[in-house]
Amino acid sequence: MQADIKWLDxxxxxxxxxxxxxxxxxxxxxxxxxxxxxxxxxxSLNGQWKFKFTKNPxxxxxxxxxxxxxxxxxxxxxxxxxxxxxxxxxxxxxNDRYPWEGKIYRRPAYALRPDDKQEGSFSxxxxxxxxxxxxxxxxxxxxHGLPIHxxxxxxxxxxxxxxxGHFVGYAEDSFTPSEFDLTPFIKDKDNLLAVEVFKHSTAxxxxxxxxxxxxxxxxNVSLLALPETHLEDLALKPLVNDDFKSGIFNATLKLTGKxxxxxxxxVQDEEGKSLLDCEYPLAxxxxxxxxxxxxxxxWDNHDPxxxxxxxxxxxxxxxxxxxxxxxxxxxxIEIDENKVVRLNGQRLIINGVNRHxxxxxxxxxxxxxxxxxxxxIFQANHINAVRTCHYSDQIPWYGMCDQAGIYxxxxxxxxxxxxxxxxxxxxxxxxxxxxxxVIDRARTNYETFKNHTAxxxxxxxxxxxxxxxxAQMNEFYKKHDDTRLTHYEGVCHVLELRDRISDLxxxxxxxxxxxxxxxxxxxxxxxxxxxxxxxxxNSDGGMGSYIELIDKYPQYLGGFIWDYIDxxxxxxxxxxxxxxxxxxxxxxxRLADNEFSGDGLLFADRKPKPAMQExxxxxxxxx
Numbered sequence: 001m002q003a004d005i006k007w008l009d010x011x012x013x014x015x016x017x018x019x020x021x022x023x024x025x026x027x028x029x030x031x032x033x034x035x036x037x038x039x040x041x042x043x044s045l046n047g048q049w050k051f052k053f054t055k056n057p058x059x060x061x062x063x064x065x066x067x068x069x070x071x072x073x074x075x076x077x078x079x080x081x082x083x084x085x086x087x088x089x090x091x092x093x094x095n096d097r098y099p100w101e102g103k104i105y106r107r108p109a110y111a112l113r114p115d116d117k118q119e120g121s122f123s124x125x126x127x128x129x130x131x132x133x134x135x136x137x138x139x140x141x142x143x144h145g146l147p148i149h150x151x152x153x154x155x156x157x158x159x160x161x162x163x164x165g166h167f168v169g170y171a172e173d174s175f176t177p178s179e180f181d182l183t184p185f186i187k188d189k190d191n192l193l194a195v196e197v198f199k200h201s202t203a204x205x206x207x208x209x210x211x212x213x214x215x216x217x218x219x220n221v222s223l224l225a226l227p228e229t230h231l232e233d234l235a236l237k238p239l240v241n242d243d244f245k246s247g248i249f250n251a252t253l254k255l256t257g258k259x260x261x262x263x264x265x266x267v268q269d270e271e272g273k274s275l276l277d278c279e280y281p282l283a284x285x286x287x288x289x290x291x292x293x294x295x296x297x298x299w300d301n302h303d304p305x306x307x308x309x310x311x312x313x314x315x316x317x318x319x320x321x322x323x324x325x326x327x328x329x330x331x332x333i334e335i336d337e338n339k340v341v342r343l344n345g346q347r348l349i350i351n352g353v354n355r356h357x358x359x360x361x362x363x364x365x366x367x368x369x370x371x372x373x374x375x376x377i378f379q380a381n382h383i384n385a386v387r388t389c390h391y392s393d394q395i396p397w398y399g400m401c402d403q404a405g406i407y408x409x410x411x412x413x414x415x416x417x418x419x420x421x422x423x424x425x426x427x428x429x430x431x432x433x434x435x436x437x438v439i440d441r442a443r444t445n446y447e448t449f450k451n452h453t454a455x456x457x458x459x460x461x462x463x464x465x466x467x468x469x470x471a472q473m474n475e476f477y478k479k480h481d482d483t484r485l486t487h488y489e490g491v492c493h494v495l496e497l498r499d500r501i502s503d504l505x506x507x508x509x510x511x512x513x514x515x516x517x518x519x520x521x522x523x524x525x526x527x528x529x530x531x532x533x534x535x536x537x538n539s540d541g542g543m544g545s546y547i548e549l550i551d552k553y554p555q556y557l558g559g560f561i562w563d564y565i566d567x568x569x570x571x572x573x574x575x576x577x578x579x580x581x582x583x584x585x586x587x588x589x590r591l592a593d594n595e596f597s598g599d600g601l602l603f604a605d606r607k608p609k610p611a612m613q614e615x616x617x618x619x620x621x622x623x
Contacts, residue, residue, distance in 0.1 A: 008122040008201040019179040021447035022233040028323045040142040043223040050134035051077035053088040060130040065162035065194030082363040083216035083402040093584025095210045095593040110433040111425035133195040143225035148186045152178040153220030158201035162194040173393035174201035175413040176444040177310040209415045218365040227322045229257040235453045240332035247296040248332045255285040264312040289340040299329030301384040304405030331451035340554045341526045351619035352385035353562035360570040362602035381617035390415045390462035401454035408454045414461025430468035442473045452478030459487040466494040474501045506530045512545040519553040529559025536599035540611035547618045568604035
């Protein structure tokens with residue numbers, strides 16, 4: 001198969017040769033590697049890559065992926081990083097419009113007419129910048145002779161991949177992993193990996209989030225070696241019984257490779273006491289059903305108790321060839337007959353924030369230190385919940401929320417705000433041509449993070465209006481997961497779909513008096529403010545009026561403040577030589593929504609604003 005640039009224009013082509021999404025479990029050869037948190041089955045490709053930037057597809061160096069291509073005019077770029085943050089392209093912050101508005105006429109394919117394919121819209125787009133990446137590498141010796149996968153954790157916005165001159169695959173969806181099989185083309189020595197990243201494709205219509213519009217390989221890139229027998233996917237389903245003292249453990253294991261040997265499954269409590277220890281002969285699919293735990297320790301924000309799962313895969317001689325550790329908790333989220341959301345039988349109260357991933361020097365290419373600091377800030381200010389606005393976050397964040405007891409509203413990578421304002425061409429709407437792409441985003445979000453105890457809600461996306469496509473996303477989650485609730489705010493504008501979309505009544509910035517009016521009249525659903533207390537400038541006054549409703553109406557969950565951290569970039573001022581924060585519009589960027597990027601409880605350097613004192617006080621009333 002050959003790569004086709006026209007895929008950029010086609011909403012029905014969003015993955016080519018991309019492997020199916022699966023659970024985010026890590027795997028090691030043995031216990032020592034797990035203890036050291038270094039797997040000899042994983043090789044990082046982070047670091048310096050050769051790089052060529054061009055302003056549009058027509059100027060890009062076609063054929064750069066060939067092993068004999070002349071790269072003398074290539075420069076260097078760090079991976080992971082944002083292309084714009086490394087000086088190759090202009091920074092540009094936009095809230096709800098698309099960056100080409102007022103410059104280039106575009107409409108989503110098929111949105112105006114069934115025959116309107118918008119051919120050439122992005123494949124010939126004069127604004128569609130391109131980054132061509134090259135990485136030479138040798139395969140680690142311990143990975144020789146094994147199947148090799150290539151694992152991208154995040155690439156904005158559409159990418160083509162080649163290895164040693166051979167086309168490998170194509171992927172969209174900037175914020176979930178993309179995995180490819182390199183086995184047919186990999187060598188032990190002197191490999192050439194080529195990645196062509198386009199800033200825009202039909203995925204751009206689905207990723208109109210309120211943020212700086214970046215591009216590039218902005219999350220980790222790794223090689224994964226698969227042992228002769230490998231756990232491909234793990235699905236956990238720990239259930240809490242009605243007595244809230246006992247539970248049932250279920251797990252489904254999907255294995256690939258040689259099926260000769262055994263699997264040992266162990267569960268231990270925090271003290272290391274064994275609660276389950278069983279063995280099974282290897283098979284393509286193994287199911288542990290209704291394993292009884294007579295005494296369980298429940299997980300919640302106050303006591304985020306996690307059990308340790310250990311899966312050992314042994315070959316036919318009994319040798320350990322793969323170890324999979326995973327932590328999980330027992331918790332139960334449900335809506336009672338009075339429309340009250342309950343966690344473990346107790347009313348759930350959300351002291352939440354919306355959190356963009358942000359680093360003042362690295363943009364969305366955030367670090368582990370950033371995430372650790374965010375957890376500490378949450379805990380210091382009684383923030384017990386986070387909405388991953390409006391995309392899937394870095395994989396470690398979900399495990400950190402498990403461990404810290406931070407309730408998660410795990411949102412899909414979907415926002416089409418700029419088409420919502422023009423309902424005649426809103427996507428995804430009820431357009432069949434866009435359905436598979438948005439269902440795929442739901443599937444990838446679910447499959448990757450399905451085992452995380454902290455996730456209480458699946459969120460279908462943000463500000464994309466509502467139609468049949470989003471209704472079918474809701475059906476996807478309901479079909480695959482009956483242990484969590486679904487959320488989507490935009491359905492409040494399409495009343496005929498309210499019974500098919502979202503378990504929660506969700507609004508943005510609804511005044512307290514209107515929230516109370518809804519709650520007073522036998523509400524059909526529990527109510528949550530998925531965005532409220534817009535924290536721009538000297539904000540957060542009047543927060544107490546919302547908090548008072550928590551005591552008056554048990555159907556009110558609380559809400560998620562917009563938002564957690566400023567999107568601002570630390571730069572050196574050319575005149576003073578001092579480091580200063582720059583916001584939208586400060587980079588001669590047009591269109592721009594200017595200081596609207598600064599609406600966080602924290603400055604971009606993670607120093608708290610005065611409003612955080614208000615949040616700490618009021619959230620502390622129901623901690």
